[in-house]
Amino acid sequence: MEANFFDVKKCIKRFLLPALFLVLILINCFSLVKEFPQKVPLYRFDLSNQTMYLPEYLEDGRHPDAFLREFVRDKKVKFYTEFRTYESYRFGGEPEYTENKFQYYIDNNYGYFFREFSGDYEIDPGVPRPYTVTHSENTETWKNSFTYLGPSNDMLRYSFAANDDHDMDRILYYKNNYFHYAWNYMGSYERRAYISLDDPDAETWIACWDLGENLYLMSEDRFNIEKSREEK
């Protein structure tokens, strides 16, 4: 009897920790199924989608720049921005521009983005500038017929990393500073990114934007069609 008791005790001692772990694993599995998906933003990609963008993002307009960074990676993008320095805005410019530090960002930030992330880029004076886009009749058509990717505020906020215009004397160093950009883009009005997916395989694309920093990205062929329609 005594020998049996010690055997049982030895057995319990030996298997106590493993048994405990089995119970803990079961509790873990329960937690994983019931709670975990509610607590953390879990995403599942698949073999056919190896990017960082999910189709469901289109429904609620999330991370448009994650899509755009991938989309333009092997494409040529034409846009018009002179990449004027901040200094030049302080002392005036073309009549349609007011003395407005935000004009610097309106003119340049999308340009910085496409210059950094597209396969190739070209500064094309034939691409309409923000003032022209704002007063164009095409804009409403574009908003209605293009695919809306989502708010581009973050996309513009983080374009600072591509902005190589900085005053080495540090007087105006903040102009491409994250904080300054963040203040401008967070909690303010929504900038919107639109893309025409009529011809996604096109090699050359046109990027233009209006004074509200709404982006319109379309293939060069589509742009030429829109341009000739407006000229008529």
Place this chain on the structure above:
Amino acid sequence: MSIDRLLSEISSGYYIRQVLVITLLTGYGFLLLQIFRQEISVLWQGLLSFPAGLAFYAVTGYVLLGTGIRFCTVSVTAAMLLALTGMFLITKKRGQVILPIDRRGLCLILLASLLAACLCCSGLLSVILENDSYYYYSEYPQVLVKEGHWKFQMDVYLTDVGPVAAIINALPFLFGFANSFGIQHALNISFLGIFYLSLYEKLREKKDKRSSVLLSLLAAVFLATSPAFLTTAKWIMAGEYFMIFFFLIMVLGDRVLRSPGKPETALLLALTVFNISLCMIRQEGILFSLFLIICLSAKELSNRQLVLFFWMPAAATAGIYYAWLYLILHVRPDYSFLTAGKALLAMGASAAVGFYLVCIRGRVLLRIQEKLLYLIPGMLAAANMLLLLLDHKRYLTNLYMMLMNIRLRNGWGYFGWFFALGCLAVFYRMLRKKEWKITFTDTVMLGELLMMLCAIWARGPVLQLGIGDSGNRVLLTAVPVMVYAVILRLSGSGQSSS
């Protein structure tokens, strides 16, 4: 064209490229460890191959950026090949026996790695993504590859993202794919294998083979199914790499000495690479690296080994980065995690550790040094007390929020309860069996938690409720060390002194 089809077209070739990168990094790591292969088992070589290959890539990238050489596909690949060739030639010149490469082992490792990579990149395993994942750990690395150098305009990216984390996440843009999900999952799988093996070897010191296998396996499965581990493992940020490199340094540091004063060279090499990676994986990484160096100084490594393989690489790594930021680029973001003041403090701490290793360790206060494993958590506890006195409101709020996050299972699952019960069981065992001796693992675990409380206090804003709070995520990275330490205590293993 539908967005699904468009994404599929864009992704063409991405899968195979990421699989190949993982496989090739594993092969590279295996070859690295082959240089000294007679010292570590094939199993260890296999499990360490990918982490070693990945860490060596990160260190190579860091050296390129730190020396101003363009960081690009060609330079990284060339540098890694040169380094590997150089190491073979140096060891050959020194007359060390170079046995033929274990070709069978290499083929097996490559095959296993290929299969694992196919799974990891397939999308079957989910990931956690937040805003930071898209900008700090994807867009910034893409800019880094495009620019090829650290530049002033990278601004807050430079001060808030650990450079090694950016370099690791630059792999997609160097080698033509889009995300690092497969790389992160592959590292998780390697890590779980290393966790199992290191625990098994420790338990085997006191237990029979069957019990050791069973307990280690169950512990690894427990970890793999624990939300507290998975939150960090799946989150596409720097936490996973920090968690794994820290654990690797702890376990490899514990086993680096086969016999007193005779370290296993392969492990020293791996430790150096992991230590450099840990330093710069997060901005506070240098402090945790210095902490581990002090813990390792309780072992019978010589001062020369500690200085050459641990302290100097860590100090140089951090020094180079801070010099770039504040002496060359003069970055001054209005809001940043790393500041010039913090950088100076880190270098000061580094200098202090160097002074200790060169002038104090083994020379003076020898009686006190014998109690180092007790002193380390003691001093960190005192540091916490000091922070409490300096700003008790902030400290107590952080502590309260930490406990609330655990209680509300914000990323922790039921781990908080498990750990609390585990600690009670440990104390019970300590009382019953009078096991009062603190071990290396105990010191690392306690010290890591205390250091994290200091780091959370020092970062500025108080801890917030919620899984996404960076302080909460930092604490979660200690989970594997906590599990490991508690199991060793409960099983009575790991009680040998340093």
